[in-house]
Amino acid sequence: MTANPVYNFSPGPAQLPGAVMARVQEEFLDWHGHGVSIVEMSHRSRAFTGIAEQSVRDLSALLDIPDNYKILFLQGGATHMMSMAPLNLCNGSGTADYLVTGNWSKKAAGEAARLTGMNVAATSAATNFTAIPDPAEWRLSEQPSYLYFCDNETIAGVEFQSAPELPDGYEDTVLVSDMTSNFLSRPVPVARYGLIFAGAQKNIAPAGLTIVLVREDLLGRARPDVPFLYDLKLLAEHGSMFNTPPVFNWYMAGLTFAWVREQGGVEQMHRNALLRSGKLYEFIDNNDFYSNPVAATCRSRMNVSFILADSSLDGRFLAEAAHNGLIELKGHRSVGGMRASMYNGMPETGAHTLVDFMADFAARYG
């Protein structure tokens, strides 16, 4: 280990809870006295199915998931779901509505357009994705198969503050949400959604696993020629074990769920996120050296982007930050500047240390 703590602000794969990481290392070669690693066990073994069942119970408790939802642990990343949503919910026809508020929802909308009818109900492209369009201006289809949105866009750092409210006449429209980057960071009114999914690599486990919550009555509508591993009904019927699941990622997800419960649940994760991001936004807003372009009404609690008044200092900022154990702060190439990604695994001291460094840097170079 390095002498001082390293705070890893990577947007993903990202810093995971320290206690979970330590536990994984400790039992990596010998899981609970079985003499073999969890990654060497059959997914059909009693040991692993026990882990899987407990993980479902814990996640269900954390998000208070209604009984009529299936909880799936799928191989691969959330990008698979960008295809699976239209393939499973549109039955080869119909129109799906998309709110395009950043790179991820834009990518999803593009994929949907290849696979079914797609309507961009609203987009904030004109403001470089630094806002969420006013619901009064959304142009919904007459009878969309669903309304899709990305709950938190990581590049600019834009987050829905709550589930979108739909106008009169759309009471039955299903919400579909990509919650990859803010899953388990606050309570979610699951019953308002038809489909929620989240890639694991921000708040849950290493990359290669996607958590899916889907309302049961939506299963069985897949296009007939969908590849079998893209049929959510088949996957649900086999308890996410139609084929070998990503056992290590699932196991770590289970440890993370248990850790979140110990910490006080998603309510506590929400408080932590508000403290971390609030500390940073408050500092940025009160310092002329830094600025954040995102509308105050939709700033992300997970990804805080900021730019320096003098971009010629960017390289120096990153180098000095890294020297102080604050790494992976470079902003996405499409927007430049800096970005501090702070998921559930980031301790509050990470935000404090970053703000202290930023204040010191501004005092010396501002």
Add this chain to the structure above:
Amino acid sequence: MTANPVYNFSPGPAQLPGAVMARVQEEFLDWHGHGVSIVEMSHRSRAFTGIAEQSVRDLSALLDIPDNYKILFLQGGATHMMSMAPLNLCNGSGTADYLVTGNWSKKAAGEAARLTGMNVAATSAATNFTAIPDPAEWRLSEQPSYLYFCDNETIAGVEFQSAPELPDGYEDTVLVSDMTSNFLSRPVPVARYGLIFAGAQKNIAPAGLTIVLVREDLLGRARPDVPFLYDLKLLAEHGSMFNTPPVFNWYMAGLTFAWVREQGGVEQMHRNALLRSGKLYEFIDNNDFYSNPVAATCRSRMNVSFILADSSLDGRFLAEAAHNGLIELKGHRSVGGMRASMYNGMPETGAHTLVDFMADFAARYG
């Protein structure tokens, strides 16, 4: 750790090389002094792209892969490839030929039949998949898009001893092979194949990764409405990073490739496999208490199935074996009996210890 070594004969997820496992544990919390785990690093970081590039070089050297092949590291399991093969190589039409020699090729043929024209060129279903049909009896299509087979079927333990020879007139027919369960266990004449794939969880890394070798000129033939993550051309163009790859599995695959090279390459893995399985087959063939139903010409070096003369002793055999650190020997439910799966990670002492136990058990109960 338990006092005595545990030999894990699980068919998969399976025992991985001990040296690789120890290395992973050692550097799990702090990869090469970076202060963070490999699972917490961006896949675009210099550290991870270095790992990825080295893994490609090592695999290429191990299998002497020609320059006109792309080497991909994909999310998920080999089952995805059962859909991707027809979707990528048949362009929505055409007929693919399948050799059905066990559960895995049967599953693949069934999926292909949903997605394109499919012809079962030969099947050993009548002998309960204990043989490989004589090539003289294969009924190939006139111009198949490809000929598909599973190089090693894990349930009965049936393995092609070499790449299938096709009759005159089929010189241009592309071979497609599922090598999930014997990948890196012997040299492969890659140039004779159009597409080779292998799920990681037997010989390479934890479940959730599939290695793909594909001849470049076969890319770009995918059905137009294929989900984007099922388009091999797109995946190849992005160096397997169109979206976040399964970083932990890829990293472990790289460690395994380096380990295989240190051990003496796939030639040495082949010698090891012949020693392990040969020891077991020789013992079984010379002992009336045990028997193996597979034709001698196609016995698997990876999965040795055997039955006891008195099946009422099965439970006792499994319990005593486990008590002696020999675990996961139960045969697949569809065939019963026992199965010893011995992939690259199984040391030769595992086979010796198992044979010693089997001899002792037969002496006491035979």
